[in-house]
């Protein structure tokens with residue numbers, strides 16, 4: 113079964129939305145709250161520990177009903193069911209897309225259960241100190257060696273759940289930048305360090321080169337037999353991991369039906385399970401599972417990821433907004449944006465539709481942002497008074513983790529105030545000069561969550577995963593492949609050959625030739 117492939121611009125809802133947009137586009141909507149006392153309560157969804165407020169958006173009831181109609185016309189429900197059914201909806205790679213199966217506690221697949229057990233057993237041995245390094249000492253430092261989806265998820269989660277962390281130190285080596293690798297290795301003791309080599313394909317240049325550099329560093333003072341005590345791998349390509357010298361027992365498998373950027377729920381989360389404990393890792397999976405059930409079962413108008421996606425399409429395709437900002441008001445979430453950048457932009461940065469035709473409408477939004485309040489002192493000027501429309505997600509937690517209420521009240525006051533200031537502007541007030549004028553009418557969503565727990569964090573990430581899937585369905589693109597990263601890799605191979613062999617003739621592009629000559633002519 114294939115995904116439905118409807119050109120969204122050919123639907124009735126799209127045409128109606130185009131007309132509707134003509135009425136909305138110039139409309140200063142500040143008055144809507146005073147004109148409609150129920151607006152704030154109508155445009156919100158409460159679900160478990162989440163309060164999703166989307167009332168400060170340039171929408172009316174008609175906008176929402178047309179967007180919901182669009183979702184129906186592109187057959188979103190059918191697409192959701194297909195994804196969860198395990199159909200090979202990643203058509204260009206001929207794969208199913210089942211990261212949700214990694215957390216489907218109603219019926220975990222036996223292979224998923226086995227891997228979870230293996231992760232639990234292993235991480236508990238590392239945490240408890242029973243696993244000894246070559247000199248008989250327990251492990252103190254865990255290093256995740258991987259890039260892209262094999263890095264961003266674990267790093268984001270170990271930062272987000274830092275408050276739940278145990279005594280283990282965690283490090284990440286992703287980039288091929290040798291200076292960074294040397295810098296990190298200099299601070300590590302081979303006797304007490306565990307390296308987790310994470311690569312779904314086990315063919316990624318950066319990861320394989322870094323893993324070899326690390327192995328050579330490790331072998332400077334040890335013997336080959338010691339490798340098994342300090343190196344484990346996570347991969348869908350078990351044979352390749354074994355070729356690298358890691359024993360079968362030390363390879364944590366990941367299924368082919370998990371995409372890299374959705375893989376933190378798989379054995380890719382081994383570093384998470386080590387540094388926050390398996391129970392917390394499992395709680396995060398459980399939170400994601402709850403979000404999956406919400407996504408699958410809630411009617412679209414009460415469905416957080418569906419509404420988030422529809423609003424994003426509204427701004428992207430009708431208002432012409434090119435980007436959206438994500439601003440979490442929690443320092444723990446400082447790696448959320450890089451994670452979302454891969455998830456969203458690698459998934460939806462496509463310009464060929466599911467029929468193989470070029471699209472004639474905008475797809476993938478650009479995601480950017482950083483933590484509040486820091487961001488207020490950096491780029492908020494542009495949000496408030498710049499010329500671009502940038503819908504923003506504000507994320508906050510009602511309860512602080514360390515009990516510092518005074519700070520949290522200030523943090524939350526700032527979050528709420530920013531959404532209000534963006535929306536209200538100074539339209540209805542008198543200002544001394546045009547420079548102090550705020551146009552307002554700037555849209556935002558607020559995701560207010562009770563507390564930053566592993567479960568709630570799992571739910572949050574899963575909601576964003578579902579949001580991007582819904583967008584891909586509406587845009588009629590394949591969200592789960594990433595052919596766009598391949599060409600650069602191929603060109604890099606030839607370029608490296610030209611540099612290593614000092615052979616400029618291998619290169620075709622005159623600009624690249626000049627650049628390479630600057631490196632080889634020393």
Ligand SMILES: O=P(O)(O)OC[C@H]1O[C@H](O)[C@H](O)[C@@H](O)[C@@H]1O
Pocket residue numbers: 258259260261262310311312313314315316319372373458594597
């Ligand atoms: O896990 P790996 O196979 O090493 O892949 C690591 C990353 O590299 C690729 O270039 C893809 O663009 C990413 O989606 C992937 O997460």
